[in-house]
Amino acid sequence: MNRILVSPSPHIHAKTSTSVLMRDVVIALLPSVIVSILYYGAAAIGLLAASVVSCILVEYLITRFMFKAPSTIGDWSSSVTGVLLFLNLPPSCPWWVAVIGAIFAIGVIKMTFGGLGQNLFNPAIAARVFLLVSFPTFMTNWAAPKGFLGVDAVSGATPLGIVKEGLAQGLTLPEIYAQHDFSYLQTLFINIGGSVGEISAIAILAGFVYLLARKVIRPYITLSILATVFVFSGIFWLVNPDQYTDPLFNLLTGGVLLGAVFMATDYVTSPMSDKGGVIFGVGIGLLTILIRYFGSYPEGMSFAILIMNSVVPLINKFCKQKKYGR
Amino acid sequence: MKTFSIGGVHPDDKKISAGSKIEVLPVPKTVYISMAQHLGGPAKAIVAPGDRVKTGQVIGEPTGFISAYVHSSVTGTVKSVGLRKDLAGIQVIHVEIETEPDEWAEGIDTSDTLVTEIPQDRQFIIDRIKNNGVVGLGGATFPTHVKLCPPPDKKAECLILNGAECEPYLTSDYRIMLEKTRQIVVGAALMKKVLGVSKAVIGIEENKPEAIKAMSAAVAELQKVSQDYSGIEVQTLKKKYPQGGEKQLIDAVMHRQVKSMGLPIDVGAVVQNVATSLAVYDAVQKNMPLISNTLTVTGDCLPADRQKNYLFRIGYPLSYIAGYNGGVPAEAVKIISGGPMMGKAVSNLDAATLKGSSSILYMTQEQTARKPESNCIRCGKCAEACPMGLEPFLLNKLARNGMMEDLEANAVQDCIECGCCLYSCPANIPLLDVIRVAKGEVIRAMRARTAPKK
Numbered sequence: 001m002n003r004i005l006v007s008p009s010p011h012i013h014a015k016t017s018t019s020v021l022m023r024d025v026v027i028a029l030l031p032s033v034i035v036s037i038l039y040y041g042a043a044a045i046g047l048l049a050a051s052v053v054s055c056i057l058v059e060y061l062i063t064r065f066m067f068k069a070p071s072t073i074g075d076w077s078s079s080v081t082g083v084l085l086f087l088n089l090p091p092s093c094p095w096w097v098a099v100i101g102a103i104f105a106i107g108v109i110k111m112t113f114g115g116l117g118q119n120l121f122n123p124a125i126a127a128r129v130f131l132l133v134s135f136p137t138f139m140t141n142w143a144a145p146k147g148f149l150g151v152d153a154v155s156g157a158t159p160l161g162i163v164k165e166g167l168a169q170g171l172t173l174p175e176i177y178a179q180h181d182f183s184y185l186q187t188l189f190i191n192i193g194g195s196v197g198e199i200s201a202i203a204i205l206a207g208f209v210y211l212l213a214r215k216v217i218r219p220y221i222t223l224s225i226l227a228t229v230f231v232f233s234g235i236f237w238l239v240n241p242d243q244y245t246d247p248l249f250n251l252l253t254g255g256v257l258l259g260a261v262f263m264a265t266d267y268v269t270s271p272m273s274d275k276g277g278v279i280f281g282v283g284i285g286l287l288t289i290l291i292r293y294f295g296s297y298p299e300g301m302s303f304a305i306l307i308m309n310s311v312v313p314l315i316n317k318f319c320k321q322k323k324y325g326r
Numbered sequence: 327m328k329t330f331s332i333g334g335v336h337p338d339d340k341k342i343s344a345g346s347k348i349e350v351l352p353v354p355k356t357v358y359i360s361m362a363q364h365l366g367g368p369a370k371a372i373v374a375p376g377d378r379v380k381t382g383q384v385i386g387e388p389t390g391f392i393s394a395y396v397h398s399s400v401t402g403t404v405k406s407v408g409l410r411k412d413l414a415g416i417q418v419i420h421v422e423i424e425t426e427p428d429e430w431a432e433g434i435d436t437s438d439t440l441v442t443e444i445p446q447d448r449q450f451i452i453d454r455i456k457n458n459g460v461v462g463l464g465g466a467t468f469p470t471h472v473k474l475c476p477p478p479d480k481k482a483e484c485l486i487l488n489g490a491e492c493e494p495y496l497t498s499d500y501r502i503m504l505e506k507t508r509q510i511v512v513g514a515a516l517m518k519k520v521l522g523v524s525k526a527v528i529g530i531e532e533n534k535p536e537a538i539k540a541m542s543a544a545v546a547e548l549q550k551v552s553q554d555y556s557g558i559e560v561q562t563l564k565k566k567y568p569q570g571g572e573k574q575l576i577d578a579v580m581h582r583q584v585k586s587m588g589l590p591i592d593v594g595a596v597v598q599n600v601a602t603s604l605a606v607y608d609a610v611q612k613n614m615p616l617i618s619n620t621l622t623v624t625g626d627c628l629p630a631d632r633q634k635n636y637l638f639r640i641g642y643p644l645s646y647i648a649g650y651n652g653g654v655p656a657e658a659v660k661i662i663s664g665g666p667m668m669g670k671a672v673s674n675l676d677a678a679t680l681k682g683s684s685s686i687l688y689m690t691q692e693q694t695a696r697k698p699e700s701n702c703i704r705c706g707k708c709a710e711a712c713p714m715g716l717e718p719f720l721l722n723k724l725a726r727n728g729m730m731e732d733l734e735a736n737a738v739q740d741c742i743e744c745g746c747c748l749y750s751c752p753a754n755i756p757l758l759d760v761i762r763v764a765k766g767e768v769i770r771a772m773r774a775r776t777a778p779k780k
Contacts, residue, residue, distance in 0.1 A: 005660040006671040008759050010745030011694045012337060012494070016752045018703055075700065117701035117753075272706040272717070323715035323737055324332050324573060325583040 018116070021267075022076035024216045028207035029083045029262065035200045040091040043145035044196060050095040052082030054102035062111045077116045081105050084124035084262060087197025088255070088302075089131075092143045097135055101127040121309045122269045125259070129302050142194065158194045160254045160298035163245055172242035197258045208261045217265045221277040225260040226251060228285025236293060244293060254299035256288065269309045276312075276319035283308045327532065329564035330574035331581075333713040335746045337567055337667065339533055340494045343624040343633035348501050350637045351650060353428070357400050357641030358410055358420040358678040359385065364461040365468045366392030371421055377404045382431040382615050385421050394469045395459035399617035399639035401429040413644065413663055413677035414670060420678065423641070433613050440508055441611035444515050444554040451520050451610050458609035459616045459681070464488055464570065464599030465668065467682040470606065473598070474520045476591040483594030485518050485526040486579050487603055489541070490563060490570035492531060493665025495687050498620040499600050501635045503530070503537040506604050507544040513603030515554050516610050521596055526558045527579050528600070531565045538562055567667060568744040572597045574713050586740050601684075616640075616681050623647065625688030627657040638679050645675045648686060658688035659695075666694075667745045697754040708747035708757055714740045718747035718757040725764035730771060738765045739772065 037044045059078040063071045072078075085101050105127035113119045132139045142158055159180075166176035197204070211217045229250050236244035250256065264270060264284055271280050284304045291300030362368035369386030379385060379398040386396030402425040410420040430436055445451055456471035476482055487510070491499040503510065511528075518526045528545070530538050541560045548555040561579055568574055573584050575597055582593040590597055598606075601619060608614035623634045632652050644663070648654050654661065654675070662669040664684055672686075708718035716737055724732045738761060747757040 004658075004671075004673070004675075005691075005694065006673040007660075007696065008671075008762065009664075009669060009743070010667045010749050010758065011660060011662055011669065011671065011689055012666040012749065013697075013754070014335065014337070014750050016707075016750065017697070017754070018700055018752045021703075021705070021752055072700070077703075115701055117703045267703045267705040272704065272709055272719070320717065321709060321715050322332070323586075324577070324713065324740065325585045325588065326715075326737065326740075 018075045018077070021216055022080050024211065024214045025080045025262070026076060026083060028210040028216070029080075029087070031203035031206045032087055032197050032200065032258070033083060035203045036087070036091070036196045038148050039199055040145050040196065041148050044091060046095050047089060047091070047093060047098055047196070048083070048086045050098040051086040051089070051102055052079060054099045055079065055082035055085065055106050058103055058106040059111065059115075062107060063115070066111075067115075072115060075116060078106060081110070081123045084197075085127055087258060087262075088124055088128040088195050090139060090142055090194075091145055091196050092141050093138050097131060097138050100134075101131050104130045117268050119268055120312075121306055122263050122266045125263050125302050125305050125309075129306060132302070158254065158298065159249070160245075160292065164298040167243070173245065174242070194253070195255060195258070198253070198255050201252055201257050204257045204261050211261070211265075218274060218277070220274045221265050221270055221281045222260045224278045224281025225256070225264055225285045225288075228282045229256055229288060232286055232289045233292075236289070250289065250292070254288075254292070255301040259284075259301040259305055264305050264308075269312060271312055271315045271319060273316075273319045273321050275321070276315040279315055279319065280308050280312065283311065327562060327564045328578045329566050329569065330571075330577040330713060332577075332715045333711050333746060334566040334568065334574075335711050335749055336565070337494050337749065339565075340626070341497050341500070341533070342495065342626070342628075342630075343622050343635055344497045344500055346497075346501075346633055346635050348505055348620055348635045348637050351639075351642065351647065353400055353425050353639065354642055354646045355425060356405070357402075357423050357425060357639070358643065359396060359399060359423065359641040360410075360412060360678055360680055361386045361396055361419040361421070362412070363396060363467060363640065363680045363682065364394040365466055366390065366394070368419065369393060369396045371407045371419055373404050373407065373421060375404050375406050378402070379404060379423060380431040381428045382434045382617060384615075388469075392469055392472055394461050395457060395615070397459055397615035397617050398423060399641050400425045402426045411674045411677060413672045413674055415673045420641075435612040435614065440512070442508070442512055442548060442551055444512070444519055444552065445610065446519075448520055448522075451516055454610040454613065455520075455606055458614065460602065460605045460609050461616065461681055462599060463601035463605060463619060463682055463684075464572075464597075465664070465682065465684075467680070470598070470602055473596060474517060476521075476596070480591045481594060482521040482523050482591060482596050483525070484580055484596075485514065485521055485523050486575055486595055486597045487514050487526060487528040487600055488570050488572075488575055488597055489528055489530040489534075489537065489600040490575060491534070492565075492567045492569040493667055493669070494567075495624050496622050496665050496685050497624070498622045498635055498684055500534055500537055502604055502620055503534070503600055504540055507540045508548065509607040510600050510603045511541070511544045511548050511555070511558065512611065513605070513607035514558055515548070516606050517596070517598060517603065518557065519554065523596075524557045528558070528560045529563050529569075529575055529579055530560060531563050531569055533565045568713055568742070568746070571713065571742055571744060573742065586737060619679075619681060619683060621647070621679065621683050622685040622687070623651050624685065625655065625658060625690075626693065627655045627688050627690050638683070640681055640683075641678045643676050643678050644672065644686060647679070648675065651686075655688055657690045659691045660689040662687040662689060667749065668743065696756070699755050700753045702753055702755060705752060707750045707752065711746040711750040713744060713746060714742060716741060718751075718761060719755075721761045721764065722755060722757050725760045730768060733764050734768050734772065738768050741765050
């Protein structure tokens with residue numbers, strides 16, 4: 001008889017693996033990627049390539065030559081970071097800014113802590129904030145390159161940027177909306193100005209549904225962010241609709257959807273338990289609205305996620321699931 | 327539909343052998359009967375080489391309170407009494423017997439007649455169970471008479487019969503529920519009588535509709551015969567592993583949870599496997615000692631006509647059963663005694679079957695080989711899967727850093743070793759391997775602390 005294997009139980013394994021999960025995230029991001037390429041054209045393809053290739057390359061080089069270990073690019077996590085970084089950049093951003101972002105995301109935020117699973121902050125979000133602070137001109141230039149659809153983009157500013165500027169000039173919201181001809185239909189399907197990934201809410205939601213269907217994520221973090229943004233901004237809006245943007249506007253702009261579906265749900269940098277996830281989500285929602293209404297940055301989502309990332313170990317410590325018989 | 331409230335996983339059923347009727351295995355030339363077939367002190371062999379033994383005769387006596395009798399499963403001559411490797415390769419005292427045609431010991435009823443009348447003397451039932459060496463056949467092989475006699479300050483309220491058979495592949499419980507249906511129900515009534523409880527629930531998972539139907543019909547039929555069968559009911563359970571775990575089954579059926587380090591009796595529950603119930607029937611109604619059980623031979627790499635459920639007697643070497651079945655398939659790289667989630671990988675195919683043997687399961691390289699471990703991605707799937715509500719990812723880290731106090735504070739001692747964490751880990755981290763070792767150390771430390779100082 002042949003040699004037989006002896007090992008402790010269990011003897012079978014669910015057909016799941018890190019690479020399958022991460023590949024599912026990439027698949028969930030595809031609708032947003034496709035819409036952005038259609039809308040922003042060749043420039044988007046270049047930016048996507050620069051972002052993804054450099055994320056993978058940086059991880060490969062660090063694992064092979066600094067860790068002197070087998071490469072981990074096969075787990076698809078660096079690809080996820082690459083696509084997310086791309087979706088967080090303005091469409092007109094130069095390709096080398098994406099490369100610097102990739103080096104920061106993978107090289108500094110991810111690999112210095114020991115690679116996948118060890119980082120405190122979401123690499124793509126941290127890189128976006130790093131670039132925003134380092135290259136404010138490129139990162140807030142919302143001029144849209146010509147895409148394959150032949151639609152002329154409204155260039156110049158994001159909806160939230162326009163609002164912030166208008167309010168600073170002493171205008172009321174209805175006056176600002178009237179000047180710029182905003183409509184929700186636009187934000188749902190094709191956005192006006194913003195990061196690449198914010199272009200279509202429908203595309204992001206399609207990814208959300210896919211992630212839920214494949215059981216990659218649970219819905220609590222995303223839903224608690226969206227609910228908090230809606231309710232908290234709703235209270236302000238009801239008090240003074242001339243001064244504070246309405247809840248739906250807040251949901252559909254400034255990367256709230258992209259962040260809530262893809263960035264805040266990152267396994268590594270979000271709480272383990274569902275209860276913790278809800279606290280985390282509520283925190284992100286509150287911080288986002290506070291930054292939008294009272295801070296100097298118009299968007300707020302990236303900062304909110306980063307701040308809440310840093311609280312995750314604490315949340316994990318206090319939010320444990322109920323144990324059997326205890 | 328009822329199920330347990332925390333965690334759980336859904337592996338494929340793979341009940342390939344479910345359609346195969348139980349076949350009786352012929353007696354081999356030689357059997358090896360282990361003296362350690364139960365939890366607790368091993369039995370002491372009371373025969374010597376050269377002795378002639380009859381089928382059903384006592385050959386091992388219990389040592390201590392938690393121990394059990396062992397009987398000869400065959401008629402023949404004792405060739406040796408000595409150390410022999412069990413299926414894990416550990417040396418245990420076995421009695422080797424060269425077999426002859428069956429000659430049954432005095433007082434055993436070998437007929438097929440169904441005896442439905444329940445003896446009213448509680449002590450008589452307990453003595454029969456004890457003297458016939460009945461132990462729990464759900465996996466732990468805890469002596470049944472001990473479990474049925476809770477301490478006087480504890481009161482049993484409900485008997486739960488475990489027919490969940492939640493492990494993939496295994497079909498022996500299913501087959502006896504179809505073929506020994508009424509005997510199992512009589513066994514339940516006997517245990518109900520001993521415990522003095524008014525309620526007995528037979529829990530069966532939804533993937534066994536025929537067993538549910540047959541058992542329900544048998545209960546209804548016997549309830550017409552006698553008052554002793556009132557209060558027995560069949561409960562359909564949602565399919566989820568580890569439904570058949572004692573603590574999970576109590577949660578599912580009674581909505582009560584056993585406290586950490588506690589026993590089922592603390593919440594008024596006594597859980598017995600359906601196979602144990604059959605053994606209780608044989609012991610009490612037929613005075614038949616526990617010398618045989620049903621075992622599934624299965625695996626994806628085994629041809630359809632070799633998927634079997636066999637009635638074996640204790641002491642048959644596994645290699646004999648495998649050989650009778652047509653040999654170990656060439657693709658098999660692992661042979662498991664028990665289910666794929668909690669069973670033990672066999673390192674010694676010459677080992678003899680025990681009272682609690684339930685299967686010979688063949689697994690291929692592709693099905694069972696572990697993949698290399700990668701970084702924890704903190705997905706929380708292990709915590710989601712853990713039916714005890716523990717955090718395997720945390721216990722793994724604490725264990726690898728030797729943090730004993732933290733391990734205890736995070737309840738490593740509550741782990742039931744069901745394997746759900748390792749099964750669901752996308753990074754292939756050997757969570758249970760690490761946690762199992764840590765659990766042993768923590769429990770030892772806890773015992774040392776409470777033990778009286780010498």
